[in-house]
Amino acid sequence: YKFWNTQPVPKFREPNLLQTTSGENGESLPEGPILPDKICKASAKPEPEKLLEGFEWCLVDLDDKEELQELYDLLYNHYVEDTDGSFRFNYSTQFLAWALKPPGWRKDWHIGVRTKSASGEGGKKGKLVAFIAGIPVTLKVRGSKLQASEINFLTIHRKLRSKRLAPVLIKEVTRRCYQNGVYQALYTAGTLLPTPISTCRYFHRSLDWEHLYKTGFSHMPPNSSELRQKLKYKLEAQPGTKGLRAMTREDVPGVRELLGRYLERFHLRQEFSEEEIEHWLCSQASKDVVWSYVVEQDGKVTDFMSYYLLESTVLRGTRNETIRAAYLYYYATDAAFPSPTSPKPKAASLQATLKARLELLVHDALILAKQDNFHVFNAVTLLDNPLFLKEQKFEPGDGKLHYYLFNWRTALLPGGVNEANAVDAGRMGGVGIVML
Ligand SMILES: CCCCCCCCCCCCCC(=O)SCCNC(=O)CCNC(=O)[C@H](O)C(C)(C)COP(=O)(O)OP(=O)(O)OC[C@H]1O[C@@H](n2cnc3c(N)ncnc32)[C@H](O)[C@@H]1OP(=O)(O)O
Numbered sequence: 001y002k003f004w005n006t007q008p009v010p011k012f013r014e015p016n017l018l019q020t021t022s023g024e025n026g027e028s029l030p031e032g033p034i035l036p037d038k039i040c041k042a043s044a045k046p047e048p049e050k051l052l053e054g055f056e057w058c059l060v061d062l063d064d065k066e067e068l069q070e071l072y073d074l075l076y077n078h079y080v081e082d083t084d085g086s087f088r089f090n091y092s093t094q095f096l097a098w099a100l101k102p103p104g105w106r107k108d109w110h111i112g113v114r115t116k117s118a119s120g121e122g123g124k125k126g127k128l129v130a131f132i133a134g135i136p137v138t139l140k141v142r143g144s145k146l147q148a149s150e151i152n153f154l155t156i157h158r159k160l161r162s163k164r165l166a167p168v169l170i171k172e173v174t175r176r177c178y179q180n181g182v183y184q185a186l187y188t189a190g191t192l193l194p195t196p197i198s199t200c201r202y203f204h205r206s207l208d209w210e211h212l213y214k215t216g217f218s219h220m221p222p223n224s225s226e227l228r229q230k231l232k233y234k235l236e237a238q239p240g241t242k243g244l245r246a247m248t249r250e251d252v253p254g255v256r257e258l259l260g261r262y263l264e265r266f267h268l269r270q271e272f273s274e275e276e277i278e279h280w281l282c283s284q285a286s287k288d289v290v291w292s293y294v295v296e297q298d299g300k301v302t303d304f305m306s307y308y309l310l311e312s313t314v315l316r317g318t319r320n321e322t323i324r325a326a327y328l329y330y331y332a333t334d335a336a337f338p339s340p341t342s343p344k345p346k347a348a349s350l351q352a353t354l355k356a357r358l359e360l361l362v363h364d365a366l367i368l369a370k371q372d373n374f375h376v377f378n379a380v381t382l383l384d385n386p387l388f389l390k391e392q393k394f395e396p397g398d399g400k401l402h403y404y405l406f407n408w409r410t411a412l413l414p415g416g417v418n419e420a421n422a423v424d425a426g427r428m429g430g431v432g433i434v435m436l
């Protein structure tokens, strides 16, 4: 039987709020909202979506250690696994607090579903069995600036799957966004839903091949050996870039300016305030979650790069093994801009300069991550990543990362891969947002 009253079939066919620019008979439609703001606002009911008996809505208070732990436990046991169910993301409590409480965060966008506790009203809290979260984000999509929400960490307890609860959670977070005057949302998913605006692919660069082999993350390629694999991924003991040092709060204005200019080269990107740059890259909240480095030359920040820690639990093994993965986060370099002195360089030589610079920065990131005992370094084919993935020995992952923009019509964006799903540096300039 169904826990959830399947929503009455809507009288009219609900507009697909995820579509690209061509209409039914191929005519090109204008960029912009699919449902006008005032329609969204008017449609936001004052009451939450109905849940069937035995379940109730709740807010998950991430400032409460106990509730943060409950969320951690729900995700630890029921969040995303890789395609063949060998690994599951293990977002730490510090990571979740950092990811879900950026400047401007809203308590009413941390939405949970609990079982109704036996003692009815006001008794002990029931069990947290589902969650969905949104955070506020300022998006730039081609020429448009949107105050949107970023939706993430949608999770339903395994025992409550395939009961149409996900659409109820999505409707509820939509309602609360509308109530707050937010009519667009950005999210990623590994599953193919109506109309992604872009599709990327993730890549993995081995740092500790033996550990990845032992845990079943990596396999022995034909006619290779453990020694040969270790040699293939061997790294220098120290980074090589002159002027490379850990980012500090004093670097925030310089990094914000550099990143802002660098991201203008991508059709989909986020605008960051100084508070947001600090939060995401070098705050107390990002400690032990994000590592950020700058390159300072003649008192100026000319480059920066960062990566975040996200462990995965190994599900098959007996001993509760873990994979410590570093994920390439934001970076920027002034090698992307024509230098004011040299005459207008040809695009090809500018890209060659950028590629060379990014190789050095990412190679140093690999060395630093290896120093900190990470087992693997992951990256997605967004930003300028296609310029260095192959050379830096990243191998393709077995899934895709689809980007979705809810209630905003815009043309498809290149995701750094071609039709054959191979990395393609000719398909850059689209996605400039790194999703956690
Ligand atoms: C303006 C503001 C708007 C705000 C909202 C914007 C939209 C936000 C959208 C959410 C962004 C999330 C971003 C992330 O967090 S992506 C990570 C998602 N989480 C996981 O993968 C964790 C493990 N899996 C689960 O917990 C469940 O399997 C989930 C919860 C994923 C589905 O639960 P369940 O397996 O019990 O299924 P159901 O019977 O309830 O419902 C089946 C329906 O749900 C559709 N479905 C399945 N997976 C997803 C998915 N990842 N995004 C959107 N829709 C999804 C599916 O097409 C089907 O619809 P329809 O095709 O039959 O109609």
Ligand SMILES: Cc1c(COc2ccc(F)c(F)c2F)oc2cccc(OCCCNCc3cccnc3)c12
Pocket: 080, 081, 082, 083, 087, 088, 089, 090, 152, 188, 189, 190, 191, 202, 203, 311, 312, 313, 323, 327, 378, 379, 380, 397, 399, 401, 435, 436
């Ligand atoms: C997703 C994803 C994978 C899929 O493979 C794994 C999934 C879970 C694991 F525990 C694991 F170890 C994987 F390799 O490998 C990645 C490497 C780099 C970045 C990745 O996703 C980044 C954004 C994930 N955010 C939300 C989300 C989560 C899951 C599916 N789709 C979207 C991924």
